[in-house]
Structures are given as structure tokens and as C-alpha cells.
Amino acid sequence: MNIKDKKIAIIGLGYVGLPLAIEFGKKYKVLGFDINKDRIEELTFGRDRTNEADLAGLSHAMSLSNNGNVGLSFSHKVDDLTSCNVYIVTVPTPIDQFKAPDLTPLLKASEMIGKVLKTGDIVIYESTVYPGCTEEDCVPVLEKNSKLTYNLDFFCGYSPERINPGDKINTLTKIKKVTSGSTSEIAEVVDALYSSIIEAGTHKAPSLKVAEASKAIENAQRDVNISFVNELALIFDKMGIDTNDVIEAAGTKWNFLKYKPGLVGGHCIGVDPYYLAHKAESLGYYPQVILSGRRVNDNMGMFVANKLVKLLISKNHVISNSKSLILGITFKEDCPDIRNSKVIDIFRELQQFNMNVDVYDPHADKHEVKEEYGIDLVESISDKYDAIILAVSHKEFLELDIKAICASSNSIIYDIKSFLERSLVDARL
Structure with a gap:
């Protein structure tokens, strides 16, 4: 199979799909597809709300579409997919309210x-899945709707995304890519396809299941490591010592890994371990380490909120109707992604104490936040507060005169990211 003959459809144009469409569009005929008509219109005019796209690269890839052999175009119409012969699926794979995998977008x-x-x-x-999902869940749907036979009429590959939202250094082409195919021949084709755009090279896995x-485990490993330092933070809080000071001291040893405590949200680290645990449980094994780490990390928002209340009480504040400000709602710094943000846990817990809670985030889209979490973001900071929590380390917050928005000298500043100058804050996580 000649990869130059491929016309590629990228299904889903979010944080993962759009950068992929742009890079492939520089070398192949590519159709960027999304069911969201507004998203297609936005991209057609060269705009990207995720801030992940290289806009110059987007413009260049689109300009090449006048050439019959290469270039990027967009569509929300299913009929436009019929001319393609490679389909790359980059739709979300979230968890539901019971923390079970939600394969609805993938299966649709x-x-x-x-x-x-x-x-x-x-x-x-x-899309991130548990091992075996492609062949056990997706392939039967493909066969049923196409009336074709897997590995006889059509074939599959799996190449896990490694996009790091907000990271402008470790971008798509700079990160080594794992590839795989449903037959040895298809594995070669898939690997060659990605090798043509990934500067960092590829790693061809022996099977789809190994790639999945x-x-x-990439994200489960990080989750467990962060849960360890989060548990240390809970312990050291009772001892009255600063976790970050301990980590800095321990980090002087050459083989100590300097993970930092914090909220673990987003679409990967806070989600992927549940996919692995789900598969393990379906096979009769209940994972101890993975799920214990998840429990620790999922409870950190509650810990932060309760710690803040204790700090306020220690300075003789009346908790009910006191005013607090949360700085940041996105799941990580300097990006607009609010998916699975654990900052919401702090917000809701403080509301349980009948506190008045404002949230300010210069990166988040206020309409998305309202739709997802029911929160009306403040568009500027014009009030003064009894408590301020720095929850996300957006660079803009370094320029904020944080003392100027304190209601009094007794106001509490709680820096859970250890981001601000230490002399300014009352507590760090």
C-alpha cells in the first residue's frame, strides 16, 4: 500500500485532532471532520478556541487544498467522508458519573x-481506551454498519495521542509516537504514515492491545506518583511542615522524582486510570494501587476547601457569607481546557459552608464554564475578599497585586500551586 495515495479524514477536531489534521494536511489530502458546525466554521476562518493550533501552519495547510494531492479542508457533512480511505478517530473518551468509561462518542x-x-x-x-477496546468494542460496530469483514475487507490501527495542552515546546511532531496495526502489513502502513510527520520518530508496537x-499506563503512572506526594501533603499538613520544602530537600538525591502535590484533573491523568481499572475488574482483578491513588487525588479539592476554612477560623472570620475568590478554573496553567477540572470540587465544598465564591480565569471561556459547571465567571476582579485561593498557575496571576484585593490584613491567601512569592501567602499545599 502506498501511503501517498491516502486521503485522510480526522474525526474530531479538538486538542488532539486539529494539530494532527494540520500536520497531515501539509503532506496529504486531509478532511478535518467534526459534528459541531460552529467549530467547522471557526476553523474555516482560521480561528481556534483551544489555542492549540499553529495558526500559520493551519493557514498553510488550508492554502494547499487548491492542489489536488495535498491540503486541509473542513466539513461537518458525513457524505464528505466517502472519498477518504484512512479514518483517524480523535474523539473524547470521558468517564460517567460513576467513574466508568463512557464510550458513547467513540462508538458513535x-x-x-x-x-x-x-x-x-x-x-x-x-482516543484513549482500555486494552482490547478497539477490537472488542469498535470493530463490531464498524462491521455491523459497513457489512464488511475486519482484516479481510478493512483494517484498523491504534496510535495513542500524546498531546499536552498548553505546551508549545513538546508539540505533536516533537513527541515520539506509538503506532500499531491489525496485521503486520497494516502496522507498516500506519507506522510509515505517522513517520512521515513525526520528527521525533515512532515506536511500532507488536499489537493494537499493547499500544492501547x-x-x-503512561497516565496511570503519573497519577500514582502524584497521589503519593498528595498523601504526603496530607501527612505533612498535620505535622505543620511545608511539603514543597520536603520535596526540595529530597530532590537533592539524584534519583528522587520531584512530583508536586496538587489537583489532578483534565482529560488524561484524572480519567485514564479508570479505563485501566475497568478492564482489570472485568477480568476479575481489583487493582489496589491504581484505585487507591485515584481516591487520594479525587479528595484533594475537599482537603483544600476544608483547610481554607480552618485558616479563616484561626483568624476569627465568620465563615457564613464570607467572600472568597478562586483564581483559575481550567485543569492546568495557560490553556483554556476546563474538562474534568478539579477546581470545581473546591468551589462546591466552599459553597457547602455558605461562603460567597467568585471564580476568575482569563483563559477559560465563560460560556463553556457556565454550561459545564453552572458558574458565572467574574470578568474582572473588582471586589475585595476574605480568602483567595490560587488554584491554577496562569502566568497572568504573577502580575496580580494580590494584597490589593484582600478585604483586610486578616485575609487568607492559599497558594495550592506554590506559584506566588512565598512571603505573600499564608499557606501552600
């Missing part, structure tokens, strides 16, 4: 692709 995308699938086509999944598992 598979159903849609199945209806346009042709003999010889390849479907590559990048590699993604699951």
Missing part, C-alpha cells in the same frame, strides 16, 4: 465511519 464515531467504510480502508484510533495498554 465508529458507527458513522462504518456507514462510509469501503474495501481496503483503514480506521486508526487515537501503553497509553493507559
Whole structure:
């Protein structure tokens, strides 16, 4: 199979799909597809609300579409997918309210692709899943809707996404890519396809399942490591010592890993371990370490809120109707992504104490925050507060005169990211 003959459809144009569409669009004929008509219109005019796209690269890839062999175009119409022969799926794979994998977007995308699938086509999944999901859950949907036979008429690949939102250094082409295929021949095709755009190179896994598992453990490992330092933070808080001071001291040893305590949210680290745990439990094994780490990390928002209340009480504040400000609602610094943000846990816990809570975030979209969390962001800081929590280390907060927005000299400043100058804050996580 000649990869130059491929016309690629990228299904889902979020943080993962759009950078992929841009890079492939520089070398192949690419159709960026999303069911969100507004998203397609925005991209067609060269705008990107996620701030992940290289806008110059986007413009360049789109300009090449006048050439019959390469270039990027966009569509929300399913019929436009029929001319493609490689489908790369980059839709979200969240968890539901019971922390179980929600495969709805993935299966709906598979159903849609199945209806346009042709003999010889390849479907590559990048969405994070548990090992075995591609062949056990997605392939039957493709077969049912296409009336074609897997590994006879059509083929699959799996290449886990490694996008790091907000990171302008470790971008798509600079991160080594794991690839795999449903047959040895297809594995070569998939690997060659990604090798043509990934400067850092590729690693060809021996099977789809191995590639799926590699993604699951990447983030589970980070989750467990962070849960360890979060648990240390809970212990050291009772001892009255600063966790970051301890980490700095321990970090003088060459093989100590300097993870920092904090909120663990987002679409990867706070979600992927549940996919791995779900698969393990379906096989009769209850994972101890993975889920204990998840419990620690999921409770950190509650700990922060309760610690703040204790600090306020220690300075003789009346908790009910006191005014607090949370700085940041996104799941990480300097990006607008609010998915699975654990800052919401702090907000809700403080509301349980009948506190008046404002949230300010210069990166988050106020409409998305309202729709997702029911919170009306303050557009500027014009009030004064009894308590201020720095929850996300956006660079803009370094320029904020934080003392000027304190209601009194007894106001509490709680820096859970250890981001501000230490002399300014009353407590750090």
C-alpha cells in the first residue's frame, strides 16, 4: 500500500485532532471532520478556541487544498467522508458519573465511519481506551454498519495521542509516537504514515492491545506518583511542615522524582486510570494501587476547601457569607481546557459552608464554564475578599497585586500551586 495515495479524514477536531489534521494536511489530502458546525466554521476562518493550533501552519495547510494531492479542508457533512480511505478517530473518551468509561462518542464515531467504510480502508484510533477496546468494542460496530469483514475487507490501527495542552515546546511532531496495526502489513502502513510527520520518530508496537495498554499506563503512572506526594501533603499538613520544602530537600538525591502535590484533573491523568481499572475488574482483578491513588487525588479539592476554612477560623472570620475568590478554573496553567477540572470540587465544598465564591480565569471561556459547571465567571476582579485561593498557575496571576484585593490584613491567601512569592501567602499545599 502506498501511503501517498491516502486521503485522510480526522474525526474530531479538538486538542488532539486539529494539530494532527494540520500536520497531515501539509503532506496529504486531509478532511478535518467534526459534528459541531460552529467549530467547522471557526476553523474555516482560521480561528481556534483551544489555542492549540499553529495558526500559520493551519493557514498553510488550508492554502494547499487548491492542489489536488495535498491540503486541509473542513466539513461537518458525513457524505464528505466517502472519498477518504484512512479514518483517524480523535474523539473524547470521558468517564460517567460513576467513574466508568463512557464510550458513547467513540462508538458513535465508529458507527458513522462504518456507514462510509469501503474495501481496503483503514480506521486508526487515537482516543484513549482500555486494552482490547478497539477490537472488542469498535470493530463490531464498524462491521455491523459497513457489512464488511475486519482484516479481510478493512483494517484498523491504534496510535495513542500524546498531546499536552498548553505546551508549545513538546508539540505533536516533537513527541515520539506509538503506532500499531491489525496485521503486520497494516502496522507498516500506519507506522510509515505517522513517520512521515513525526520528527521525533515512532515506536511500532507488536499489537493494537499493547499500544492501547501503553497509553493507559503512561497516565496511570503519573497519577500514582502524584497521589503519593498528595498523601504526603496530607501527612505533612498535620505535622505543620511545608511539603514543597520536603520535596526540595529530597530532590537533592539524584534519583528522587520531584512530583508536586496538587489537583489532578483534565482529560488524561484524572480519567485514564479508570479505563485501566475497568478492564482489570472485568477480568476479575481489583487493582489496589491504581484505585487507591485515584481516591487520594479525587479528595484533594475537599482537603483544600476544608483547610481554607480552618485558616479563616484561626483568624476569627465568620465563615457564613464570607467572600472568597478562586483564581483559575481550567485543569492546568495557560490553556483554556476546563474538562474534568478539579477546581470545581473546591468551589462546591466552599459553597457547602455558605461562603460567597467568585471564580476568575482569563483563559477559560465563560460560556463553556457556565454550561459545564453552572458558574458565572467574574470578568474582572473588582471586589475585595476574605480568602483567595490560587488554584491554577496562569502566568497572568504573577502580575496580580494580590494584597490589593484582600478585604483586610486578616485575609487568607492559599497558594495550592506554590506559584506566588512565598512571603505573600499564608499557606501552600
